[in-house]
Amino acid sequence: MKLRKRKALTRVVGGAATVALAALAAPSLASAQTIPLEAPNVTTSVQETVLTATVANPNTDPTATCGAFALESAKLPDFQADPTKIDEPGFLTWRTDAAERVAAGAEGTFTVDLAAGEYAVVGECVSDGNPTLFGTEQLVTSSHTLEAPTLTTAVENTVLTATVANTNVDPTATCGIIVLESAKLPDFQADPTKIDEPGFLTFRTDAAERVAAGAEGTFTVDLAAGEYAVVGECVSDGNPTLFGTEQLVTSSHTLEAPTLTTAVENTVLTATVANTNVDPTATCGIIVLESAKLPDFQADPTKIDEPGFLTFRTDAAERVAAGAEGTFTVDLAAGEYAVVGECVSDGNPTLFGTEELVTATNALAGPTVTTGVEAGTLTITIVNQNIDPSSTCSVFVLENAKITQLMDDPTKIDEEGFLTWRSPETERVGPGTANAYTVELEDGPYIVMGECISDANPTPVFGTQQLVTVGENALGSLGDLDLGDLIPDNPDDNPNPDNPDPGGPDQDALAGSVQKLVDAIDVDVIAELLADLLGGMGGE
Numbered sequence: 255m256k257l258r259k260r261k262a263l264t265r266v267v268g269g270a271a272t273v274a275l276a277a278l279a280a281p282s283l284a285s286a287q288t289i290p291l292e293a294p295n296v297t298t299s300v301q302e303t304v305l306t307a308t309v310a311n312p313n314t315d316p317t318a319t320c321g322a323f324a325l326e327s328a329k330l331p332d333f334q335a336d337p338t339k340i341d342e343p344g345f346l347t348w349r350t351d352a353a354e355r356v357a358a359g360a361e362g363t364f365t366v367d368l369a370a371g372e373y374a375v376v377g378e379c380v381s382d383g384n385p386t387l388f389g390t391e392q393l394v395t396s397s398h399t400l401e402a403p404t405l406t407t408a409v410e411n412t413v414l415t416a417t418v419a420n421t422n423v424d425p426t427a428t429c430g431i432i433v434l435e436s437a438k439l440p441d442f443q444a445d446p447t448k449i450d451e452p453g454f455l456t457f458r459t460d461a462a463e464r465v466a467a468g469a470e471g472t473f474t475v476d477l478a479a480g481e482y483a484v485v486g487e488c489v490s491d492g493n494p495t496l497f498g499t500e501q502l503v504t505s506s507h508t509l510e511a512p513t514l515t516t517a518v519e520n521t522v523l524t525a526t527v528a529n530t531n532v533d534p535t536a537t538c539g540i541i542v543l544e545s546a547k548l549p550d551f552q553a554d555p556t557k558i559d560e561p562g563f564l565t566f567r568t569d570a571a572e573r574v575a576a577g578a579e580g581t582f583t584v585d586l587a588a589g590e591y592a593v594v595g596e597c598v599s600d601g602n603p604t605l606f607g608t609e610e611l612v613t614a615t616n617a618l619a620g621p622t623v624t625t626g627v628e629a630g631t632l633t634i635t636i637v638n639q640n641i642d643p644s645s646t647c648s649v650f651v652l653e654n655a656k657i658t659q660l661m662d663d664p665t666k667i668d669e670e671g672f673l674t675w676r677s678p679e680t681e682r683v684g685p686g687t688a689n690a691y692t693v694e695l696e697d698g699p700y701i702v703m704g705e706c707i708s709d710a711n712p713t714p715v716f717g718t719q720q721l722v723t724v725g726e727n728a729l730g731s732l733g734d735l736d737l738g739d740l741i742p743d744n745p746d747d748n749p750n751p752d753n754p755d756p757g758g759p760d761q762d763a764l765a766g767s768v769q770k771l772v773d774a775i776d777v778d779v780i781a782e783l784l785a786d787l788l789g790g791m792g793g794e
Contacts, residue, residue, distance in 0.1 A: 289313075289381070293389035294320035294356070296377035303370060303396045305348075308363045309377055311356040318358045318381035321350030327372040327393055337388065347373060368396035370424060370492055398424030398490060402498035403465070405431065405486035412505045414475045418486055420465040427467045427490035430459025436481040436502055446497065456482060477505035479533065479601055507533030507599060511607035512574070514540065514595035520617040523584045527595055529574045536576045536599035539568025545590040545611055555606065565591060586614035588642055613710065616640060620717030621647040621683065621704035627722050632695050636677070636704050637688040644709035646682035649691065651675040654699040654721060664714055667705065674700060697725020 295310040311320040323340060324347045325333060332339055339345050348366045356362040373396060377389035404419040420429040432449055433456045434442060441448055448454050457475045465471035482505060486498035513528040529538040541558055542565045543551060550557055557563050566584045574580035591614065595607035619640055626633040638647040650667060651674045652660065659666055666672045675693050683689050700722050705714035 288383040289315040289318075291315065291318060291379055291381050291384035291387045293387050294322070294377035294379050296322055296375065296389055296392065298375050298392050298394050300368075300394045300396055302399050303368050305366045305368055305373070305375065305394060305396065306363065307366070307375055308361065309350070309356050310361045311358050311379060313358045313379060313381065315381045316358055318379055318384075319355035320377060320379040321355045321362075322364065322375060322377045323347075323349035324366060324368070324373045324375050324394075327374050330374045330391060333374070333376075337386070370397045370426065370490075371395070395492075397492045398422060398427065400424070400427060400488055400490050400493040400496045402496050403429040403486040403488055405484065405498055405501060407484050407501050407503055409477075409503045409505055411508050412477050412479060414477055414482070414484065414503060414505065415472065416475070416484055416486075417470065417472045418459075418465050419470045420467055420488060422467045422488060422490065424490045425467050427488055427493075428464035429486060429488040430464045430471075431457070431473060432459075432485050432487060433457035433475060433477070433482050434485075436483050439483045439500060442483075442485075446495070479506050479535065479599075480504070504601070506601040507531065507536065509533070509536060509597055509599050509602040509605045511605050512538040512595040512597055514593065514607055514610060516593050516610050516612055518586075518612045518614055521586050521588060521614040523586055523591070523593065523612060523614065524581065525584070525593055525595075526579060526581045527568075527574050528579045529576055529597060531576045531597060531599065533599045534576055536597055536602075537573035538595060538597040539573045539580075540566070540582060541568075541594050541596060542566035542584060542586070542591050543594075545592050548592045548609060551592070551594075555604070588614055588616050590614075615708065615710035616642040616645075618642065618645060618706055618708050618711040618715045620715050621649065621706055623649055623702060623704045623717055623720060625702050625720050625722050627724055630694060630697065630724055632693045632700070632702070632722060632724060633690070634693065634702060635688060635690045636683055638683040638685050638706060640685045640706060640708070642708045642710070643685055645685050645706055645711075646708075647704055647706040648677045648679070648682050649689075649702065649704040650677065651693060651695065651700050651702050654701050657701045657719065664716070667714065695724045699723045 292312045295312060297308045299306045305324065307322045307324075309320050309322050311318060313320070325340075325345065326347060329339075329345065333345075340349070347368065350356075350362075350364060354362065354364070373394050374391040375394055376391050378386050380386045401422050404421060406417045408415045414433065416431050416433075418429050418431055420427060422429075434449075434454065435456060438448075438454065442454075449458070456477065457473075459465075459471075459473060463471065463473070482503050483500040484503055485500050487495050489495045510531055513530060515526045517524045523542065525540050525542075527538050527540055529536060531538075543558075543563065544565060547557075547563065551563075558567070565586065566582075568574075568580075568582060572580065572582070591612050592609040593612055594609050596604050598604045622637040622639055624635045632651065634649055634651075636647060636649040638645060640647075652672065653674060656666075656672065660672075667676070674695065677689065677691055681689060702720045702722055704717040706717075707714055
């Protein structure tokens with residue numbers, strides 16, 4: 255303990271003179287009557303653990319000196335039963351040193367730093383010829399003023415870090431933190447004992463981890479997303495729990511944009527979204543908008559909620575959950591689009607990923623071509639059946655013998671002299687339109703075919719091949735035969751009663767028609783046609 259002494263010297267000089275005189279006149283005083291002894295007047299005060307005791311010695315006997323002592327209040331009954339216990343080592347907490355005792359008529363003040371607890375302070379005086387006289391006991395309490403801890407907090411995503419500094423000097427003081435949902439804060443403020451109710455707190459420092467006096471401790475707590483109150487608290491012997499000021503913190507998962515992969519086949523977009531978030535409230539999807547609208551979206555993302563701004567948006571029921579993957583297919587009109595992945599979660603606004611530009615194009619088809627031959631003139635009609643606005647088509651004619659070469663190398667259509675005829679480049683047919691041409695050709699078999707190209711498909715897409723023959727009919731006089739002549743029908747009044755189908759062929763006439771067909775075939779022309787076809791298959 256620390257001992258500090260302050261003596262009042264108001265009557266010290268007179269007392270010293272009395273003592274001196276008493277020494278000179280000792281023989282005569284010894285025979286004099288003993289002066290009665292009075293107990294001292296003691297006043298006490300305690301500030302935290304510091305006891306201040308003022309002792310006033312009221313005696314006039316120059317041999318009388320006074321002091322005081324303190325003992326734990328629990329020992330008071332033993333002292334009262336046997337005052338001599340004050341001389342036992344360790345019985346007293348504090349006692350005035352002999353050199354500092356207060357002389358008769360004087361006053362002295364003593365300060366003592368006590369451990370926390372309750373004490374009895376007793377004044378006492380002694381003089382020649384008198385035993386020690388004790389004053390009345392005064393009970394005092396020594397205690398440290400408990401202070402709330404210094405608390406600093408930080409939150410990264412859902413992890414709270416709280417540092418507690420216990421600034422108390424009382425060795426019995428320990429500190430920690432409590433964490434509760436902010437919605438419960440009013441209940442806690444109204445009744446702090448609620449912290450002892452099961453489930454009321456989200457976190458509380460374990461008893462074994464509480465921070466000792468003069469020390470510092472750091473705690474990390476993984477919280478669910480939400481707002482919380484963090485409160486530092488300290489407790490010590492003789493003091494109830496003292497709470498610091500509440501600090502509000504917000505726990506939230508860092509929201510990440512989804513991983514997005516896209517592919518386009520003709521006009522069908524396939525987008526796969528991977529939601530890499532761990533927050534169970536995070537869901538992800540895609541938005542699709544025309545690329546021309548991308549600057550407006552980048553300047554003001556809220557435009558996605560304007561009717562008609564987006565081409566496509568994932569339905570709420572189809573959004574991808576945390577840790578999952580989803581694939582969406584969207585049939586688009588031809589054009590360029592921006593595809594953007596986006597995620598949202600509780601406590602976080604929508605987070606957009608990087609835009610991916612894709613182009614949707616209509617599947618390109620070859621044109622529809624119809625032909626007709628009269629004498630040496632070939633008539634051709636071409637129709638571009640595509641809807642892609644960039645598509646154009648042409649029609650061309652080539653000798654039948656060259657078709658194999660063209661199929662092996664489509665670029666030969668641009669080779670000078672390879673084609674017999676081609677529609678002019680300036681007359682290429684646009685989507686949904688048609689052109690008609692007449693072409694004068696030498697006699698022989700030809701292939702008529704169309705081709706189409708577009709911005710997205712620069713390689714020609716060919717239509718169906720049509721074999722036409724210009725000049726003498728390859729079947730000779732067969733061309734003059736009418737199908738009705740070859741297979742005549744029975745009239746309704748079919749004279750053949752054995753025929754159950756009056757509308758069927760006349761079996762008698764059928765035999766004659768076959769003979770007519772044989773007579774009509776020009777064998778030489780057929781041979782010539784076969785030679786041309788075989789030549790075409792072998793190439794030039």
